[in-house]
Amino acid sequence: MFNHRPKILILGLILAALLGLWRVSCKPDTQLEWDNEPYISLYLHEKDKIVRLKFEEYLMGAVSAEMPASFAMEALKAQAVCARTYAVKKLIEQRSYPQQADLSDDIKVCQAYISPADFRRANPQHYQDLSARIKQAVDETRGEIMLCGGEPIDALYHSTCGGQTEDAGEVWLQDLPYLNSVKCKYCAGSKHYSTVQVFSVQQIEADVGVDYDENLEIKVLKTTASGRIKELSINNLILSGEEFRRKLNLPSNWLQFKKDQEKIIIKSRGYGHGVGMCQYGANGMAKEKADYHEILRHFYGDIQFNKMSYDVLE
Ligand SMILES: [Zn+2]
Structure with missing residues (x-):
């Protein structure tokens, strides 16, 4: 007789994983002990x-x-x-x-x-x-x-x-x-919850290390599930969201970009x-x-x- 139970179980696990309900557990429960404070x-x-x-x-x-x-x-x-x-x-x-x-x-x-x-x-x-x-x-x-x-x-x-x-x-x-x-x-009251910074095109190109081009083009290529930037391109250079954050000294890599003539307005969410x-x-x-x-x-x-x-x- 056809047993469809494993199939249901697998479908259930896939669904649970998609919903984020099924996660690897931290068990087994063991203890760690030091006799003396070192x-x-x-x-x-x-x-x-x-x-x-x-x-x-x-x-x-x-x-x-x-x-x-x-x-x-x-x-x-x-x-x-x-x-x-x-x-x-x-x-x-x-x-x-x-x-x-x-x-x-x-x-x-x-x-x-x-x-x-x-x-x-x-x-x-x-x-x-x-x-x-x-x-x-x-x-x-x-x-x-x-x-x-x-x-x-x-x-x-x-x-x-x-x-x-x-x-x-x-x-x-x-x-x-x-x-x-x-x-x-719970962090909505943090002074770092949202930060707006204004950069010139030249500054971004210099900090990131691309040749000067007045037509700066920033494209978000990949984002994480939470919406942070995983990968982006600046003109033809591809870099990770984390690299971009470090080069521009941004508070985080959860970013939105807006172009206003010669200026690029970057809005960051969070810090770290x-x-x-x-x-x-x-x-x-x-x-x-x-x-x-x-x-x-x-x-x-x-x-x-x-x-x-x-x-x-x-
Ligand atoms: Zn928070």
């Missing part, structure tokens, strides 16, 4: 030297550098879990940084860090309040990281998504079950690569009473939270 060596790239810090102390500097300390507490806690997860992953992978450091404060290869002294100089009036808020966010999530399949996730984050985050696969050609595009209505947690979105969710677990689940999906109960270092 000391880490951090490479300070501008000073070209290393400092030794307790891990959670390092995290206070990372959270202070990566998110405004005035953001809502649950957003700061979400940021603390992201920064911790990001750093634990780097420590486990034993990335090599200059002078054999465990981590670096160079955002091109790791995450940012600001020392307590520099943070005080940057916030002379509200230093006590702001550093107390950062300490609270780090202390109340102490040891907590996000796992997928027993491994710390690649906890990427960015300033402002502009309405929808991006699939990792669209940016780095590697799909990860926890870095899928999700809608985000758009993958993972939207920080302004996290703040928006926190203001609507979401807790940090809800915020992280919104942006990273079906991840597991893992609390390492390491001892306090004396």
